[in-house]
Amino acid sequence: EAGVTQFPSHSVIEKGQTVTLRCDPISGHDNLYWYRRVMGKEIKFLLHFVKESKQDESGMPNNRFLAERTGGTYSTLKVQPAELEDSGVYFCASSQKMGGLRTEAFFGQGTRLTVV
Amino acid sequence: SQQGEEDPQALSIQEGENATMNCSYKTSINNLQWYRQNSGRGLVHLILIRSNEREKHSGRLRVTLDTSKKSSSLLITASRAADTASYFCATVAYGNNRLAFGKGNQVVVIP
Numbered sequence: 001e002a003g004v005t006q007f008p009s010h011s012v013i014e015k016g017q018t019v020t021l022r023c024d025p026i027s028g029h030d031n032l033y034w035y036r037r038v039m040g041k042e043i044k045f046l047l048h049f050v051k052e053s054k055q056d057e058s059g060m061p062n063n064r065f066l067a068e069r070t071g072g073t074y075s076t077l078k079v080q081p082a083e084l085e086d087s088g089v090y091f092c093a094s095s096q097k098m099g100g101l102r103t104e105a106f107f108g109q110g111t112r113l114t115v116v
Numbered sequence: 117s118q119q120g121e122e123d124p125q126a127l128s129i130q131e132g133e134n135a136t137m138n139c140s141y142k143t144s145i146n147n148l149q150w151y152r153q154n155s156g157r158g159l160v161h162l163i164l165i166r167s168n169e170r171e172k173h174s175g176r177l178r179v180t181l182d183t184s185k186k187s188s189s190l191l192i193t194a195s196r197a198a199d200t201a202s203y204f205c206a207t208v209a210y211g212n213n214r215l216a217f218g219k220g221n222q223v224v225v226i227p
Contacts, residue, residue, distance in 0.1 A: 004158070033214060043159075043204065043217035055213060091159065093215075104149070105215060107159035 002026070006092050006108035014116055018080040021111045025074070025094030031055075032075050033095075033105065034067060038088040046090075049075060082115045089113070128224045135192040137221045139205035140185075146208045148181055149215065150190050153202045162190075162203075195225045 005024045013019050025032045034046040046065070047057040051072035060067070064083070069075040079086055089112050093105040129135050141148070147166045151159040165172045165181045165188065172179045178191040192199055202222050206215035 031213065035215075035217075042219045043206075045214045045216065048214055050213075093159075104161045104164060106161070107151070109158040 004092055004094050004106050004108035006090075006111050008111060009109060010112045010114075012114045012116060013082055015084055016081045018078065019082055019113060021077045021079075021090055021092075021113070023075045023077070023092030023108060025092070026106055029094035029096055029106075030072070031095045031105075032069060033093040034075070034077055035091040035093065036088050037091065037110075038085075043091065046077075079113075082113075084115050087113055087115045125219070126222045126224075128226065129195055131195060131197055131225050131227050133195055135195050135199070135223050135225070137190045137203055137205075137223070139188045139190070139218055141188075141205075141207045141216075142186065143209060145183075146210045146212075148179075148188050149206050149208070150177075150179060150188075151204045151206060151217075153204065153220070155201070159204065192223075195223075197225050197227045199223060200225045 004026055007022045011019050030051050032049040035043050036046055037043045045059040047060055047067055048055045049069045052069050064079055066078045089110045091107055091110045093107045095105045127135055145167055147164055149164045150162040152162050153159050163172060163174045163177055163179050165179050167183055170181060176193045181188045188205060202220045204217050204220045206217045208215060
């Protein structure tokens, strides 16, 4: 079974440009999460989808970030326009259920975003 | 919001020795999980311990949870070079569907 896949693995863009990150969760996982780790700091929650609905987007830093999950399958995270402080590693994770019996989250390899 | 905080931040040990990491959190939790990240790769789930459990084992891993002290420890026994990685604890609160991560421990196992 394929794991959580993220694309691209690395992205280097100039300040002001737009970047779109993609995440393909494990098939059948309703829950999809985006996290971000800025250099030297902890991994921060961005948002949580249940199927195609945004369950919790309290971690999104500002309106330059837009996440979608059309059809409840893969998700995209768009940053427009990108700023220097957006640099970091963006992780996607999926799980069948959080807080219940099946609470393990499966993470992708992450997308390393560098804004120059 | 709750947040795991690992201690110590960096640990260097000889192969075969044991490695212990601690994590503290601030609020009531449903469960606590430990993840490992090898350099340049994604996070891998290691073990989950629920709030009503005190100790759990998985292979060479042993996790303890003390809810009265809001702390957890991860012990890796008989460490191997392949255990070199960053280790994160993360908590899940009741009524919450997300992981709250700590800053991570860097563990280096010297062959």
